[in-house]
Amino acid sequence: MMNNSQVKHGYRKYIGESALLLVTLIWGGTFTIIKVSLDNISTMLFVGIRFFIATLILLPFVFSKLKLLKSIQIKKGIILSVLLFIGFATQTIGLKYTTASKSGFITGSLVLFTPIFQIIIEKKKPSKSALAGAFLVLCGLLFLSVKETSLANFFSDLGSNFNLGDFLTLLGAVAYALYIVYLDMFSREIDTSSLVFLQVSSTTILAFLFSIFLSSFGIESYKLNLSGNLVLSLLYTSLLATVVTTYLQTKYQKEITPTNAGIIFSFEPVFAALIAIIFINEVVSGFGIVGCILIFLGLLVSELFNSRTN
DSSP: OOOHHHHHHHHHHHHHHHHHHHHHHHHHHHHHHHHHHTTSBOHHHHHHHHHHHHHHHHHHHHHHHHTTOOHHHHHHHHHHHHHHHHHHHHHHHHTTTSOHHHHHHHHHTHHHHHHHHHHHHHOOOOOHHHHHHHHHHHHHHHHHHHTTSOHHHHHHHHHHOOOHHHHHHHHHHHHHHHHHHHHHHHTTTSOHHHHHHHHHHHHHHHHHHHHHHHHHTTSSOOOBOOOHHHHHHHHIIIIIIIIIHHHHHHHHGGGSOHHHHHHHHTTHHHHHHHHHHHHHOOOOOHHHHHHHHHHHHHHHHHHHHHHHHO
């Protein structure tokens, strides 16, 4: 028989998981939208404008609260934004030097890094069900990444041709796993809207600086051709995929463990595949279907077995 506190905890937990699933669904929609838009704008400039619009949207709602922030809270917000930006930048640049399938698999490895950092930083040991779920999710991501090649060829390519793009993508996965763990800690200490603004505004500055840096050294050419698709893409990514998702993640991720949050975020390629099937008629291979099933099973294992042990 559960007492009132257990019931309230369970309610908050399921609300938090539902919020993070919505976040993941919104993120999944960005792949198709951004893919079309990047023909008209350089990548880091897109990120900078996206976060700048989000900053302007948030400013009226948090302006009065910003003066109440302490210096230590500002520092924590900046730490989160640096980790968030590293994840964005390294994955985007890494994709230029590696394949999309390898990028997707390596990015998904955050589901294994997250429980490791949870143990090291928070001194919290994930449950066995969460670890089992994370393993199933990683296997599912592998099948999603393989697509038309064979498993043997995929592992051979991953091992023998580990290049700069793969390294940058791996660095991004590590950064985002750290972000998930530190957000679990800091979101309990700072007002949600203020913390969201600190992350978004700081990421804006970093993105514009990085865009200038890449253009100056010829790594990425400056490009901006306004079009209807680009404007719609910027509105979707700034309002939904930045303001709404960052707010929901900041407010609700603390209701569940970082490891379980990583498992939920692993649904991003599943949602991306479903949206691509619906809107641009992409075809998912048999490997992809198996991958989606394994990811779903990973979430079920982490949830059902964990609830039995609580």
